[in-house]
Amino acid sequence: MRTRPLKVALLGCGVVGSEVARIMTTHADDLAARVGAPVELAGVAVRRPDRVRQGIDPALVTADATALVKRGDIDVVVEVIGGIEPARTLITTAFEHGASVVSANKALLAQDGAALHAAAEEHGEDLYYEAAVAGAIPLIRPLRESLAGDKVNRVLGIVNGTTNFILDKMDSTGAGYQEALDEATALGYAEADPTADVEGFDAAAKAAILAGIAFHTRVRLDDVYREGMTEVTAADFASATRMGCTIKLLAICERAEDGGSVTARVHPAMIPLSHPLASVHGAYNAVFVESDAAGQLMFYGPGAGGAPTASAVLGDLVAVCRNRLNGATGPGESAYAALPVSPMGDVVTRYHISLDVADKPGVLAQVATVFAEHGVSIDTVRQQGRNQSGGDAVAIEQGGGRREGGEASLVVVTHRASDASLSGTVEALRKLDTVRGVASIMRVEGE
Amino acid sequence: MRTRPLKVALLGCGVVGSEVARIMTTHADDLAARVGAPVELAGVAVRRPDRVRQGIDPALVTADATALVKRGDIDVVVEVIGGIEPARTLITTAFEHGASVVSANKALLAQDGAALHAAAEEHGEDLYYEAAVAGAIPLIRPLRESLAGDKVNRVLGIVNGTTNFILDKMDSTGAGYQEALDEATALGYAEADPTADVEGFDAAAKAAILAGIAFHTRVRLDDVYREGMTEVTAADFASATRMGCTIKLLAICERAEDGGSVTARVHPAMIPLSHPLASVHGAYNAVFVESDAAGQLMFYGPGAGGAPTASAVLGDLVAVCRNRLNGATGPGESAYAALPVSPMGDVVTRYHISLDVADKPGVLAQVATVFAEHGVSIDTVRQQGRNQSGGDAVAIEQGGGRREGGEASLVVVTHRASDASLSGTVEALRKLDTVRGVASIMRVEGE
Ligand SMILES: NC(=O)c1ccc[n+]([C@@H]2O[C@H](COP(=O)([O-])OP(=O)(O)OC[C@H]3O[C@@H](n4cnc5c(N)ncnc54)[C@H](OP(=O)(O)O)[C@@H]3O)[C@@H](O)[C@H]2O)c1
Ligand SMILES: NC(=O)c1ccc[n+]([C@@H]2O[C@H](COP(=O)([O-])OP(=O)(O)OC[C@H]3O[C@@H](n4cnc5c(N)ncnc54)[C@H](OP(=O)(O)O)[C@@H]3O)[C@@H](O)[C@H]2O)c1
Numbered sequence: 001m002r003t004r005p006l007k008v009a010l011l012g013c014g015v016v017g018s019e020v021a022r023i024m025t026t027h028a029d030d031l032a033a034r035v036g037a038p039v040e041l042a043g044v045a046v047r048r049p050d051r052v053r054q055g056i057d058p059a060l061v062t063a064d065a066t067a068l069v070k071r072g073d074i075d076v077v078v079e080v081i082g083g084i085e086p087a088r089t090l091i092t093t094a095f096e097h098g099a100s101v102v103s104a105n106k107a108l109l110a111q112d113g114a115a116l117h118a119a120a121e122e123h124g125e126d127l128y129y130e131a132a133v134a135g136a137i138p139l140i141r142p143l144r145e146s147l148a149g150d151k152v153n154r155v156l157g158i159v160n161g162t163t164n165f166i167l168d169k170m171d172s173t174g175a176g177y178q179e180a181l182d183e184a185t186a187l188g189y190a191e192a193d194p195t196a197d198v199e200g201f202d203a204a205a206k207a208a209i210l211a212g213i214a215f216h217t218r219v220r221l222d223d224v225y226r227e228g229m230t231e232v233t234a235a236d237f238a239s240a241t242r243m244g245c246t247i248k249l250l251a252i253c254e255r256a257e258d259g260g261s262v263t264a265r266v267h268p269a270m271i272p273l274s275h276p277l278a279s280v281h282g283a284y285n286a287v288f289v290e291s292d293a294a295g296q297l298m299f300y301g302p303g304a305g306g307a308p309t310a311s312a313v314l315g316d317l318v319a320v321c322r323n324r325l326n327g328a329t330g331p332g333e334s335a336y337a338a339l340p341v342s343p344m345g346d347v348v349t350r351y352h353i354s355l356d357v358a359d360k361p362g363v364l365a366q367v368a369t370v371f372a373e374h375g376v377s378i379d380t381v382r383q384q385g386r387n388q389s390g391g392d393a394v395a396i397e398q399g400g401g402r403r404e405g406g407e408a409s410l411v412v413v414t415h416r417a418s419d420a421s422l423s424g425t426v427e428a429l430r431k432l433d434t435v436r437g438v439a440s441i442m443r444v445e446g447e
Numbered sequence: 448m449r450t451r452p453l454k455v456a457l458l459g460c461g462v463v464g465s466e467v468a469r470i471m472t473t474h475a476d477d478l479a480a481r482v483g484a485p486v487e488l489a490g491v492a493v494r495r496p497d498r499v500r501q502g503i504d505p506a507l508v509t510a511d512a513t514a515l516v517k518r519g520d521i522d523v524v525v526e527v528i529g530g531i532e533p534a535r536t537l538i539t540t541a542f543e544h545g546a547s548v549v550s551a552n553k554a555l556l557a558q559d560g561a562a563l564h565a566a567a568e569e570h571g572e573d574l575y576y577e578a579a580v581a582g583a584i585p586l587i588r589p590l591r592e593s594l595a596g597d598k599v600n601r602v603l604g605i606v607n608g609t610t611n612f613i614l615d616k617m618d619s620t621g622a623g624y625q626e627a628l629d630e631a632t633a634l635g636y637a638e639a640d641p642t643a644d645v646e647g648f649d650a651a652a653k654a655a656i657l658a659g660i661a662f663h664t665r666v667r668l669d670d671v672y673r674e675g676m677t678e679v680t681a682a683d684f685a686s687a688t689r690m691g692c693t694i695k696l697l698a699i700c701e702r703a704e705d706g707g708s709v710t711a712r713v714h715p716a717m718i719p720l721s722h723p724l725a726s727v728h729g730a731y732n733a734v735f736v737e738s739d740a741a742g743q744l745m746f747y748g749p750g751a752g753g754a755p756t757a758s759a760v761l762g763d764l765v766a767v768c769r770n771r772l773n774g775a776t777g778p779g780e781s782a783y784a785a786l787p788v789s790p791m792g793d794v795v796t797r798y799h800i801s802l803d804v805a806d807k808p809g810v811l812a813q814v815a816t817v818f819a820e821h822g823v824s825i826d827t828v829r830q831q832g833r834n835q836s837g838g839d840a841v842a843i844e845q846g847g848g849r850r851e852g853g854e855a856s857l858v859v860v861t862h863r864a865s866d867a868s869l870s871g872t873v874e875a876l877r878k879l880d881t882v883r884g885v886a887s888i889m890r891v892e893g894e
Contacts, residue, residue, distance in 0.1 A: 023596065023740060033663070033783040034595050130593060136741035138585070138593035146577060146585035148481050149470060149761020216480070276747070279726070293470060293758035294583035297748035300723070301741060311740035314596020326775035336480040 005038035006321045009074045009099070011045045011065050011090055012081035013053055016104055016131070019310035020078060020317075021056055031314070035321040043068040045081075069094045076320050078313060079103040088112055095123040100324065102316040104131035104309055110205035110221045113212065117333035126329045128316035133206045134159050134285040136308030137301040138315070143213045143289065144331055150291040152214040155253040156446065157287030158280050159206040161303040162197035163229050163249040165189045165283045167268070171246050176234050189283050199228035200266040203251045211253035211264040214289070216337035219253075219264050225344035227267035236268075236440055239352060239411060242382075243444075245270040246278050250445060254347070261342045270352055271446035278446075288446075345420030350379070350447070352413050354439040355429065359408040363434045367410060370432065374425040377415040384409050407436065413444065452485035453768045456521045456546070458492045458512050458537055459528035460500055463551055463578070466757035467525060467764075468503055478761070482768040490515040492528075516541045523767050525760060526550040535559055542570040547771065549763040551578035551756055557652035557668045560659065564780035573776045575763035580653045581606050581732040583755030584748040585762070590660045590736065591778055597738040599661040602700040603893065604734030605727050606653040608750040609644035610676050610696040612636045612730045614715070618693050623681050636730050646675035647713040650698045658700035658711040661736070663784035666700075666711050672791035674714035683715075683887055686801060686858060689829075690891075692717040693725050697892060701794070708789045717799055718893035725893075735893075792867030797826070797894070799860050801886040802876065806855040810881045814857060817879065821872040824862040831856050854883065860891065 008024070010017055024031065024041050032038045044056060045065035053061065062068055069077055069090050077094040079101060081087050087108050091101050101120070103109065109116070109132050120127040130140045134157070143152065158164050162184060169180035181198065184190035196202045204226040211219040229249045240247050248271055253264045271278050276298055280286040285303025290296050302308040323330050357363045364381065371378050414422070422441070429435050455471070457464055471478065471488050479485045491503060492512035500508065509515055516524055516537050524541040526548060528534045534555050538548050548567070550556065556563070556579050567574040577587045581604070590599065605611050609631060616627035628645065631637035643649045651673040658666040676696045687694050695718055700711045718725050723745055727733040732750025737743050749755040770777050804810045811828065818825050861869070869888070876882050 019740070027596070027598065030598070030663075030784075031596060034781060137744060138589035141588060141593050142585035145766055146588050146762040147758065148765035149474070149478060149763075150758040151474065151477070216477075276726075279723075291758065293466070293754040293761070295749045295752075295755055297584060297746075299744075299746060301744035305742075307740040308742055311594065311597040311738065314740070315593040316596075318595035319592055322778060323775075326773070328770075328773035328775040331769060334481060337477075 001032065002037035002325065005040035006035065006075040006324060007040050007042035007073055008317065009043045009045070009068045009071070009077045010041060011069070011077060011079045011087070013044050013046045013056065014080070015306040016309045016313065017044070017080040018053065019306040020080065020313050023310055023314055025055055031318065034318050036325050037321070039317070039321055042074060043071070065090055066093060069099065070097050072097055074099045075324055076317060077101045078317060079105060080313065082107070084108055084111065088116070091116060092119045095119045095125045098123070098125070100126035100320045101128070102313055102320055103127070103129045104313055105129070106132040106202065106205040106209060110208040113209065114218050114333065114335070121332050124329060126320045126323055127332070128320055128330065130316050131309045131312035133209050134287060134299070135301070135303040135305065136311045137285055137287065137299050137303065138312070139210070139287055139299055140213060142299065143210070144334070147289070147291055147294065150293045152289060152291045153255045154290040155210050155214050155251070155287060156277070157251050158248055158277055158285050159251045159287065159303060160197055160203045160249060161283030161285055162190045162194065163203070164280065164285070166198070167229065167232065167247055167249060168281050170232070170234065171237050174234055174237070177230060177232060198230050200226045200249065203249060203266040207251035207253055207264045207266050210251065211262060212335065214253055215255060215262045215339055216334045217262060217339040217341070218335045219262070219341055223264060223341040225265035225267070225347070229268045232268050233440070236442060239354060240270045243270060243352065243413070245272050245444070247442070248277060252445065256342065256346070261340045261346070263342050263344070263347050265344060265347060267443060269443040269445040275446040345418060345423070347419045348416050349419070350414055350416055350444040351422050352411065352442045352444050353426070355410040355412070356436040356439055357408050357410050358434040358436065360434060363408070364410065366432055366434055367412070367429065370428045371412070371414070371425055374421050374428065376417040376421050376425050379413045379415050382411040384411065409439065448479065449484035449772065452487035453482065453522040453771060454487050454489035454520055455764065456490045456492070456515045456518070456524045457488060458516070458524060458526045458534070460491050460493045460503065461527070462753040463756045463760065464527040465500065466753040467527065467760050470757055470761055472502055478765065481765050483772050484768070486764070486768055489521060490518070512537055513540060516546065517544050519544055521546045522771055523764060524548045525764060526552060527760065529554070531555055531558065535563070538563060539566045542566045542572045545570070545572070547573035547767045548575070549760055549767055550574070550576045551760055552576070553579040553649065553652040553656060557655040560656065561665050561780065561782070568779050571776060573767045573770055574779070575767055575777065577763050578756045578759035580656050581734060581746070582748070582750040582752065583758045584732055584734065584746050584750065586657070586734055586746055587660060589746065590657070591781070594736070594738055594741065597740045599736060599738045600702045601737040602657050602661050602698070602734060603724070604698050605695055605724055605732050606698045606734065606750060607644055607650045607696060608730030608732055609637045609641065610650070611727065611732070613645070614676065614679065614694055614696060615728050617679070617681065618684055621681055621684070624677060624679060645677050647673045647696065650696060650713040654698035654700055654711045654713050657698065658709060659782065661700055662702060662709045662786055663781045664709060664786040664788070665782045666709070666788055670711060670788040672712035672714070672794070676715045679715050680887070683889060686799060687717045690717060690799065690860070692719050692891070694889070695724060699892065703789065703793070708787045708793070710789050710791070710794050712791060712794060714890060716890040716892040722893040792865060792870070794866045795863050796866070797861055797863055797891040798869050799858065799889045799891050800873070802857040802859070803883040803886055804855050804857050805881040805883065807881060810855070811857065813879055813881055814859070814876065817875045818859070818861070818872055821868050821875065823864040823868050823872050826860045826862050829858040831858065856886065
């Protein structure tokens with residue numbers, strides 16, 4: 001074993017950083033044995049250097065992250081500040097000064113991954129970021145390395161713990177969105193400003209990263225279709241239950257059937273209760289990967305939290321340190337396939353549509369005609385009394401019966417159709433006199 | 448990209464090897480892009496070289512595996528022959544002749560892993576074997592690399608598809624062991640001689656490999672306690688159902704609570720239906736990993752089959768090829784912790800014991816006294832009519848009631864106790880006049 005230590009600069013010492021520092025200190029001997037050299041915490045940059053930080057030598061703490069990164073003796077920079085700046089500049093500065101980088105920063109990687117990878121490669125440094133997607137769950141390494149000889153066709157996952165907690169609450173208690181969000185906030189599962197989570201920005205960043213790695217293609221954040229889950233209602237869960245489904249906020253990266261393009265999207269979707277993702281409860285994450293040879297794989301675990309995320313950071317740290325001792329670098333960006341990323345309109349899936357309609361004879365025939373005209377084939381139609389969304393549905397035959405009295409609500413479940421065809425259908429439906437409103441449109445996945 | 452190809456010798460072209468060859472041929476461009484150089488199938492060694500092998504140039508096929516490995520221009524040897532010899536000699540010969548090795552051979556790795564790793568290291572070559580444990584499921588790489596900065600405390604998994612298929616059948620249909628085995632054989636899930644699977648030898652080999660990697664400690668096959676599943680009965684499943692459990696053949700690798708030793712074992716066990724492993728059906732595999740920082744992770748997927756296993760082999764092949772181009776090697780054996788492997792007697796868990804007893808007053812008091820004398824604390828006791836094993840149990844109070852008429856069957860579920868204490872208890876119970884027989888002892892895990 002080499003006795004000269006590898007020096008690590010820790011940028012950020014918050015939820016994740018403090019756990020990284022703790023494990024580096026308490027497990028120093030194990031890390032040294034696994035790396036083949038001691039791994040030394042050489043400096044810690046924070047915003048407020050005067051705060052007491054348990055277990056960290058105050059002499060190591062600085063507010064000047066730039067100076068720390070430029071010191072010249074740093075082997076690995078661990079960036080757990082978050083956000084775009086100063087993280088981005090600090091990372092490129094690290095490469096310029098001969099350090100490799102481990103980061104947990106999904107927002108930055110999703111936005112500037114290509115440029116950062118290029119900078120790493122230019123300087124012959126590593127850029128690792130397992131912790132950026134699904135916290136502790138090994139996902140980037142399996143996709144990039146274990147499946148390197150396979151062809152991934154689909155990645156389907158729950159990659160945001162906050163929204164999974166909220167949706168799981170709504171499902172199990174019948175609570176509405178706001179009530180479930182309040183509970184998540186009270187329990188510390190949601191931040192004071194939950195926008196990034198509930199509007200799907202966080203999941204979209206992860207989807208961009210996953211799609212890029214899975215398909216060896218650059219996928220920008222803008223390429224990811226994004227729909228949050230703030231409009232999911234208790235009525236949607238009632239509909240889902242009736243269909244033997246639950247609702248999850250899913251990140252879905254797919255190769256088109258002809259293999260010539262890919263898509264990436266984040267939105268709430270119904271999935272059958274029999275699907276393994278349906279039983280991912282609370283703030284847990286899980287990701288399904290489908291590939292040609294391996295078939296269906298699933299990876300499950302805690303998607304966030306200080307210690308779990310630190311576990312992923314430290315796994316990367318050990319790998320980067322080993323590479324350094326070997327005088328080598330690990331796999332960099334792989335974007336050789338350069339497949340076009342298709343827009344949402346090209347995505348093909350099934351849909352669950354709730355319509356408020358006039359309770360007149362012939363409405364169903366009208367509605368069915370609109371679907372047919374847009375080439376969207378109907379699987380099932382149910383009609384139910386307006387104020388009975390929580391009750392039993394009454395299955396009716398195409399063009400047939402209706403419920404007496406009151407307005408009616410019509411639930412249509414389609415066969416697979418493109419998002420563009422579905423949008424056209426919905427637009428035309430809204431123009432029908434007999435359609436009072438489109439109460440909800442939800443995609444149905446995982447079948 | 449380098450234009451000179453990396454040359455691969457394929458040893459064995461059966462279920463797994465033929466898929467490796469197929470993917471290497473059909474995905475040659477992708478492999479080249481991911482490796483950074485073309486990867487060429489330079490030779491294929493088989494037992495019967497004259498057999499027609501679809502998609503493989505007959506000029507590449509040879510019966511002389513040794514000559515192929517000694518050719519001198521081979522970069523990577525892929526060993527998918529299986530068994531101890533000639534695989535072992537071929538692998539060491541490969542190292543001696545400057546080639547790295549990818550293998551799917553659990554039997555060999557479990558028996559001679561340490562010596563093979565030493566040979567690889569001596570010659571500066573890689574030895575990778577992701578496919579040896581749980582087929583397509585990335586497990587060795589996540590344990591070795593992703594969790595390299597964490598402390599793994601427990602690995603609990605279903606690592607044999609044949610036995611999971613059989614047990615799942617027994618559970619869902621009420622079939623007996625032989626009937627379920629016959630069906631597995633007919634469907635190709637069990638081999639003509641199923642001994643290696645049903646007696647737990649295959650799972651024990653995987654447990655040895657997993658424990659070694661998880662605990663950075665050499666664990667020999669002999670260190671693994673092994674109990675097959677041929678004696679699991681329909682009555683056991685009925686008992687399990689009554690407890691809200693199912694029965695799985697589990698591989699369990701654990702660090703003792705004081706951290707000073709480890710254990711590895713394979714046996715059938717009851718696990719609660721709420722445990723994620725309980726819903727692993729058919730021939731699928733899944734492995735739970737518990738670590739200090741990451742918490743609970745689960746990895747799920749197909750544990751065998753030509754294509755899934757080939758996916759894992761090819762992932763390793765790409766990694767080894769990249770290492771070679773980098774002039775480096777990946778992580779080798781890590782056994783620095785060198786923890787003692789404790790015998791089965793030291794394992795602490797819960798037990799479900801069915802006793803056939805004389806239906807006399809005072810029997811329960813006698814039985815309870817024996818448990819107490821051996822320091823095994825009882826959680827619940829149930830008494831049921833002898834011929835009613837499938838019916839409802841009648842919960843009774845300690846030292847209390849009994850069922851009128853016929854012999855009785857007593858079911859005891861214990862709190863956590865060492866295997867040695869339990870064995871002592873059972874030995875003493877057998878000596879009681881009133882205990883006619885010990886119908887079954889089953890461990891209860893995953894709670
Ligand atoms: N928390 C999770 O569960 C989780 C999971 C996966 C990934 N991540 C990612 O991990 C990263 C860190 O998250 P976190 O939850 O640990 O954040 P956090 O608790 O807010 O910690 C941020 C840290 O960065 C420091 N900092 C802020 N601005 C700085 C600056 N300009 N220069 C130097 N230091 C600065 C802060 O200093 P002070 O201590 O002085 O405020 C603090 O120590 C983010 O990219 C996040 O997306 C987090
Ligand atoms: N099958 C699975 O699902 C699976 C899953 C995980 C791991 N594995 C492991 O993968 C390995 C291969 O399994 P498999 O199922 O592919 O076995 P298999 O179908 O029996 O194929 C064995 C191959 O090795 C060849 N062979 C046998 N003896 C040889 C010798 N002395 N010299 C050269 N070639 C020889 C055979 O040649 P012929 O073709 O001429 O008979 C055959 O091509 C084993 O270690 C197994 O444990 C298998």
